[in-house]
Amino acid sequence: MPAMTEPKLIAGNANQPLAKAIARRMSLHRGMNVSLVDARVERFNDQEIFVEVFENVRGEDMYIIQSTSNPANDNLMELLIMTDALRRSSAARITAVIPYFGYARQDRRAKARTPISAKLVANLLVEAGVQRVLTLDLHATQIQGFFDIPVDNLYAAPIFALDILHQFEGRLSELMVVSPDVGGVGRARELAQRIGAPLAIVDKRREKAGEVAEMTVIGDVDGKTCIIVDDICDTAGTLVKAAQKLVDHGASEVHAYITHGVLSGPAVERVEGSIMKSLVITDSIEPSPEVRAAKNIRIVPTAPMFAQAIMNIWNGTSVSSLFEVETLQPIYEGMYSRA
Known part of the structure; x- marks a missing residue:
């Protein structure tokens, strides 16, 4: 009605x-x-x-x-x-x-x-x-x-898929979607299916909350442009370490698509100093001036x-x-x- x-x-x-x-x-x-x-x-x-x-x-x-x-x-x-x-x-x-x-x-x-x-x-x-x-x-x-x-x-996956198809036009065959943990595989698989890319996982083991003791890459990322997908980026510690681990395993580039950019504490500084080419977030949380000024952080509108x-x-x-x-x-x- x-x-x-x-x-x-x-x-x-x-x-x-x-x-x-x-x-x-x-x-x-x-x-x-x-x-x-x-x-x-x-x-x-x-x-x-x-x-x-x-x-x-x-x-x-x-x-x-x-x-x-x-x-x-x-x-x-x-x-x-x-x-x-x-x-x-x-x-x-x-x-x-x-x-x-x-x-x-x-x-x-x-x-x-x-x-x-x-x-x-x-x-x-x-x-x-x-x-x-x-x-x-x-x-x-x-x-x-x-x-x-x-x-x-x-x-956010459909918006991210639109953005990826636009930003990586002509390079889609090089892409690999990466889940930063086993729990996020469903979210990463959904995006991978939307853009027709394979899937890898960075398995992590924590000693305590907020600290990652060990990371293992599951999947062949050699020569790939990796896209890390997650729902929340808080202090960016895990994200930055995962990006470095992927490069250590032969990835040519690492980008990240995160829905909610909490980006607390040293997060912005970590992202700017990381090996990641870009971090794409939505505006679900109002971006701070530091986030807006960061050279490798981009915001897509919701x-x-x-x-x-x-x-x-x-x-x-x-x-x-x-x-x-x-x-x-x-x-x-x-x-x-x-x-």
Whole structure:
């Protein structure tokens, strides 16, 4: 059944540039101005978060755009409080658009007496009043099952495939997709199938969290242009070591395609000083000035995909159609057109 009201967007402070870009894309598609709902999200002196919505949202289809990236707790609380404000203002439906879903790495009990924080966050969102979630490349796909509401998990792989087919045109036979660990093989295999490339794995053994003791390359990468694929790059330590290991095994070049550029601590410095030719990330997390200035880090936009996904949800049409390169190509018109 077609929607009777226009979709309305509201944004927290986590990634305002992405929220504005989504609004611009929707304005182009709708042929009418789609702007962010006027609101203020600020902090009292004791850092309590306060939200005030200045427009009438009664009966409206609301979309809150807010990544729960660093500072994760502040951004999560902003999302929860904004949801509560909209629910108490009689919004008809509240969809949380979370380009980067924080706490997703805590999706299971790896040791005794540890939390499953991703499930706790899911409970908090539902209790606050979120009725649907739209996100990108969940670290663990089973997190969708933590919710008793619809969860649409978009994938960066089709965008990355478009970018690779454009950037490496004429060299596709030289490419090899590499998973930086055994757990990421499914993600790497999907991209490899999209671009018609073989697959290799860098198997790693950790002594403790954040420290890699040993790496083994599984697959023949000699003479290949290797593309490392992963969902999150945090401190970039593992990524840089994997790139060096591939070159040591004969790879001619190493590039990386990572969905969420957390890039904390010394990450940018490590990437700039590494053997990698390029690191490609999305703007699911607002890039810092250091990230934007880095000579070998490139950012691909997600606004076209999120804008289309929001309109599909609003229209009641398929979101899974955005999983295909053929569907995304016209959405990213001009970016990857052939000369």
